[in-house]
Amino acid sequence: MKNQRTFFSFFLTLCIVGLSYAQSSAVSGTVSDADGPLPGATVVVKGTNTGVTTDFDGNFSIQAAGDDILVVSYVGFESQQVGVSNQTNISVVLSSSNELDEVIITGYGSVTKRDATGAIDAISAASFDQVSSDSPAQLLRGKVAGVQITSATGEPGAGVAIRVRGNSSIRSGNEPLIVVDGVPLAGGNTSPGLGDEILGTGSPKNPLNFINQNDIESISVLKDASSTAIYGSRGANGVIVITTKKGVSGASEPQLSYSGSLSSSAFAQNSSFQDVMSKSEFQSNIPSDLPADSPIPGESGSYNWQDTVLRNAFSQSHDITLTTGGENSSTRLSVGANLQEGIINKTGMDKYNVSLYNSYKLFDGDVNLQTRVLYSDIDDLSHLTTNSAGYIGNLIGAALYWRPSLNTTNTDGSYNVISANYLNPKQLLDSYDDSTNTKRLLANFNVSVNLSDKLTFRTIFGVDRSTSTREAQLLPSIDILDTAQSGDNRGQASVYNDQRFNKTFENTLNYVDSVNGVDIDLLAGFSYYSYLSEGSNLQAKGFNADQVDLINNLGGVVDVNTGYSISSYKNETELQSFFVRAGLTYDKFLATLTYRLDGSSKFGEDNRYGSFPAVGLGYKFIENQAGSINNLKLRGSWGITGNQEFAVNSAISKSRYSNGSVSIVTNANPDLEWETTTSLGVGVDFEILDGKATGSLDYFQRSTENLLFPVPEAATKPGPASPRFVNLDGELVNTGIEVGLNYSLMDSDNMTWDVSANASLISNEIRNFPGFIPTGELHGQGLSSAYSQVLSNNNPLYSYYMFDFRGYDANGASTYTQADGSVGPLATASKDVLDKQALPTMNLGLSTSVAMGDWSISTSLYGSFGHYVYNNTNNAYFFKGAYPVRNIPVESAVSAQASSDPNSPSTKYLEKGDFIRLSNLRVGYDLGDSLLDSIGVENTYIYVNGDNLATFTDYTGFDPEVNVDKAMNGVPSTGIDYLPYPRARTFTLGVNLTF
C-alpha cells in the first residue's frame, strides 16, 4: 500500500504541474488522412520546439501565435505547413507516403515506426487477407515477423495458438495479452470444452471469435519489453492491440455501406496427403492369410469417408455499416451476420455482430466522450472431432477405419451395425449433436479531458460479459463400448455453462511538452481489473432406448440415482496497477522509459506486487535523406515483463466438498511470485532506395525465470492428491532474428505493385531445469501411457522422446536404435530425447498486391520450417496389423511392415512439418458508380477470393499446420496431429457497396 500512496502523490503532482501550464491562445484542430482521423500525427510550431501529437481522434491543441506556421508532420505522409492566420480551428488532411510513418496504436498511445524505440508492427484492414476470418488472430498469419499463428485444427472457430517471439512459459499461458480498444481482455476461454464423456475430450473455441473482422481497423503487435512493459505482469508473451473502426469526424453526410459474400468450402488435401484406400485398393491388397471364415474379402458394399462425413460447405456473410458525423460527434454502427458451414456435416459457426462507436465532444473539445460497444452472438455446431479418442475412434477415426466395402446403411434404411468398438461413421454422425451458444458484450466508455493544452486526463471503464452454453447429446440408439450407464441404458447428454464478467477501470494522465529541445511525452496511470469466472455442468447418462431429444428432456434417465453428475465453479482475479512512461526525443535521439507496478490476487500474500521496468533507446543515424539509404534508425531495448496466466486460487490452499467429504484441491504457496521474462533486443528500422523499400531487422533474447509450474502431487508428498504452484528453478531462453521488408516494385499512376515479406528464426532451450516433464499424450490402440514430448534440461521445449525407428528387417519387424547405438529389435530398443522438436525454427510470410486501373490482385503465402509433427493418427490407426479389419492408406498396406509388427511410438510416425501455403489470392474489380448508380450506390467493388489454395509439404496427414491439444497433466503439447477436423479450401465471391 505504500507504493500505492507514492503513486498517487505522483499522480496528483502531475495534475498540479499540468494545470500550472494552462495558458491562453490555443489553436486546436484535426489531422486526418483520406480514411479518417490520424491519431499520433505531430504538430509543431515552425521554428520552435513546441509540438504536440494528435489524440485518438486526430485532434490537437497547441499554443501558437496568430502569425505562426504549424508543421504537421506525419512523416511518411507528406508533411504540410499551415499558417495559423488567427484561426482557432484548423483542419489538415495529409496524404500517406510510406510504412515508416504509419501510426501504430500501442499501449496507452500511439507511435510511428519512425519514432518507435520498441519492436512493433501493425497491419491495417487494407492488408487483411481473409474475407471474413473466424477471429482476428488469423488476420495476422504470415503478416508479422516473429508472430506465429497456428490453428489447432480446420474446424470453424477452432482455437488458435498465437506466439509472439516464441513460447515463454513451460506450462500453458503462452498467449499474448489482447487489448481491444484499450481494454485488456482476460486470458482463457469464453466457451466450454467437452469433458471426456463419450469419445475423448473436446477443445473450446477461440475466445477471440467474438470480434467481427469488418469492425477492425488495425491490429498492432508489440513484441519487445520496451513496448509491452507498460502492461507489466501480462506483457511477457507480447501484446496484441486491436483497434476497431470509428465514425467519420467532422460534419458529413451519413454513409451507408454493405459488404456481402458467398463462399464454398471443401476439404483441402495437401500435396502429400495419404488418404485411406478406395474400395478397389482395399480389396486388391487383402492379405492371403486371413481365416477362411473371414467375411472381409466377400464384402460388396461401398463407402467413401469423404462422401459420408464431409460436404461442400456453403457460407455467407453480410455486413451493413452506417457512419455519420456531426460538428461534435461521430458515430459508426455496424451489423454483421456470418453464417459459416463446416466441411464436416452438422458443424459450423453462425456469428451475429453488432458494433457501435460514438464519440461526442463537449466544452469546445476539451472533453471527449467515446463509447464503444461490441456485441456478438455465436452459435457453434460441433461434432466428435475430439482430441483423445482411443481405439474406438472419434468421428474422423470411425470415418477413416470403416471398410470401403461395407455399406453404412442396410437396404431397409437401418444402420449397418458391426460392433460397439467398430463404429458406423454414418450412425455416429447422425447420433450426436453438439451446439454452443456464446454471447459476449464488450463495452467501454472512454472520457478524455484536456486539462490544459499539454495535459490530458483519460479514464476508461469497460465491461466484458460473456455467457456460453454448450449442449451435447449422444442418442441411446448407438452402442459405443464402455459408454452405457449400466446394462443397455445408453445415451448421454451434457450441458455446460460458462460465464465471465470482467471489469476494467483505468485512469491516465498524459503530459506532452517540449523543453530545451527535448520533446517530452509523460504518461502516468492507474488500472484496476476484475475477472470473474463461473460455470457449471450437468451430465446425464442412461436414457430410455427410444428417447431422441435428450437435452430437452434430461429427466429421461432410467436410473436417477446414478444417472446424473453435476459440478460447478467460480473464481475471481483482481489486478491493480500503477504505471508511468516517459518518452523523450532529442534531435535524433529517442528514449522510452517504462515502469509498471502490478498487483494480482493470484499471487502469494508475500509477493502480491511485482515491478516491471523497461528502457527503449533509439538513434536516427540517417533521417530523410535522398539516395540509397533514406532513413536508418538503430534501437535497443531491455525490460522485464511478467506472466500471470495460470489457474486462479493457486497461491492459496483450497478445499472442496465432494460426496460428503472435503479434501484439499490446491496447496498454498504464500511465496508464489511472478514469472519474469527479461528481454533484450536490438533492431534497425530503415527506408532505402529512394523510399521504395522500408523494413526492420531485429535480434532478441528473452529469458524467462521463476518458472511458474503446478508441481504434481509427487513433489509435495506426503500430502493430498493435489498439485502446488511453485516458481521452479531454471530458465527458458528464446533467441531469434526477425526481418520484415516492404518493397514498392512499381508505383505509377496506372499501376502499383507492392511486396512485403517477413521471416523469423527462433530457437529456444530450457536451462538449469530440475524437471523431466512429459507431455504430448498419445492415444489409440496399444498406446496406453504413451507420450511423445518432454520438457527437460538443455533441450528445446517439446523435444520428442521416443524410439528411433531404423527401418524394417527382413521379416518386416521394425528395428530401432539400441542403447549402444546399434540397430536392433523393439524388445531392447532404447529411448532418448531426440534432437527434433515441435516448434518451427523458421517462419516466413510473403504478400504481394498489384493494382492496375480498376483491377487489383493480391496474394499471400506463409510457411513454417524446422519442426516435426507427430502423426498420432498414423501411429494409432495406420499400421499394417490394423488392416484389413480397418481401412488404412495404401502406403501402409503395402509397406514392408509385417502385420504382426507392433505400432510402438517412434520416429516412424514423426514427420517433418515444413510447409508453404498459398493462403490467399484475391482478384477485385472496382466498378465505381457506373453499375448501380440508379439505385443510389456510389461505389461497387466486386471480388473473387480463394483461401488456403495450396499447401506444399511432405507431411502425409491432413495438414501440417496442426496443434491438437494433447496436454498431459495440464502441460501443453505442440504439433501433434490426431484425428483432427480437416482444413477447408474456400472460394468466395463478394461485393462491397457504398451508398
Add this chain to the structure above:
Amino acid sequence: MKNLINYITTIIVTLSIVSCTDLEEQALDGVVPTGSGSASADLRGVLNEVAAFHNEWARHLGIQEMPGDAMAGPTRGGDWDDNAVLRQMHTHTLGSDHPWTAGSYNIFMTGIYKADLVLSDSGQSADHAAAKFMKAYFYYQMIDKFGVVPYRADYTDMTQDASVYSRSEAFAEAVTMATDALSNLPEKVDGQADKPNKDAARMLLAKLHMNRAVFTGEPGATTFTFDAADMTAAIDYIDDMVSTLKEDDSDGTSYWFNFDKDNDQSSELIWALKQEQGADDSVGGTSYHWRMGQHYNQTPDGWNGPVMLGEYYDYFQENGVAEGSDPRATWSTDELTATTGNSIGVQRGQIYKPGGTDKVKDRNGLDLVFSKDVPLVVTDKAAIESAGYRIIKYVPHNFNEPESDMIIFRYADALLLRAEAALRGGTGGDAQADLDAVRARVGLGSITTSLDNVYAERARELWFEGHRRNDMIRWGTFLSAKELKSAESDPKYLLFPLPADALLNPNIDQNPGY
C-alpha cells in the same frame, strides 16, 4: 468550465482510490482450509489407498511380480505396446517416467498423509491403532520399492518442501509404528481379516525384520548378511500369531478356498481387502486376476495381456512332481468347467468355451492354444494372441461382481518366512515342519530344508501374490539373467527410480544410478 473539469477529475481520482483493493484472494467455490480441519479423512480413506495399490494389476503385480522371473507382458501386434512400460519393467530398463512406479509412489505417500489426518483427530482415537498400522505398511512399501520416505514434521504445513528419511531412518520409524500398533490392535478374529489386527502387525514386523539386511544395507549391495537377532524376532512374531493354516486337504480344495468366493472365512487370511457386493465397507477388487491374462474370446473375457513365464512354471515340476500334479498350479472343478470351460491356476494348451468341449478361437480364427514359449514382442502372427501361459489366481465367480477378498497377508507366507528365518540363523523355528506343513496341505511330500527349497516353495505357494520381487532381492537373484533378460542388471534396479515429478522437491535426490 475549469471548475467542472477539476470537479470531474476529483471524482475520478477519488474513485480510483476507492477502487483500490487489497487483492486478498478468495476461494469462491471452496473453503480455505485451516490446519487439517478442511480435509476429512477416516480409516476408510486410508484403507482406500491400500486398495488403490492392491486392486490394480499394474501396481500390485506390475511392480511386484513383473520385475521378477514370474510375469511378463508381451507386446502382441497392435496391442500391449503401451509405451514399452511392460518390457521396461521386466527387463530392468525402466526410468523415472514409469507410470506404475510413479502411481504407486503417490498412493503410498497419500496413504501416509491420510493416516496422519486420522492420527491427529482425537475424535477418531478408536481407529488410531489401525491407522498407525497402515501408515507403517505404507512405510514398508516405500522402503521396499523406493528406499526413502519424504516426511513433514508438521504434516499439515504444505507450504514447506518435505524432508526425507533415509532408508535406515524410515526403517526405524516403520518398526516403531508397527510395534506401537501391535500393542493397541485387537487380536484377529477369523472371518474378520479385513480389520487390521495383531497378526497383521506381527506379519508386518516379521517382514521388516526379515528384510532388515536389505533395507538398511549399503546402497547398491547385492548380497546381504542377515542378523540372527532379526531372524529370531521374525520367528517370535510368527509364533505369536493366532492364524492357522487351513486344514490339510490334499486335493487343493483348502488352498483354493483362500481365493474363492467365501475366502473371508479362511483362518489363513491375516489381512485382506473385503470384497462384498453392496457392502459399504467393501474395498477389494480381484477381478483383474482373471481379466488381465484371459483372451478376449474366453469366459470370463479378458484383456489378453500378461503371462506366467515358462521358467517360473517349471517350479511346479520340481522334486519329481509330475506336471499337473501340484494342485496349486492347476485347479479344476465341474462348476468351473461349466461356467468357464477351463481349469484355473496356470492356463495352458487349448482353451475351451463354457462346458469344456467347444474350442475357443482367437480373433484371427485360429484355435486358442496358450503356449509356454513367449517372447517380449510376439512377432509370429499365428502366436500373437496365444503366446504365453495365463494365470487365474482368484476363482472366477459372478464375473462382474466377484466377492472374494483381496489377500495382502496370509498364513502360508508366514510359515515360509519362519522356515527361511530359521535357515538364516534364527532360533526357535523348525524349518522342516513349516515347509512340510505347506506342502502337505496340497498333498505333496516332504523335501529337504534349504534356502533354495524355501525359495522355490515360495514360488509355488505364493505365485502372483506380490511377493516375488521382494523374495528375489533377499535371495540375491533379482538382478540375474532370466528367461527374457539375457544379462545381469545394474544393481541400481534393486530400488525403483523415484518418479521424476518427486524430484521437483529440491530435498529429494534421485536414487543412485538413475
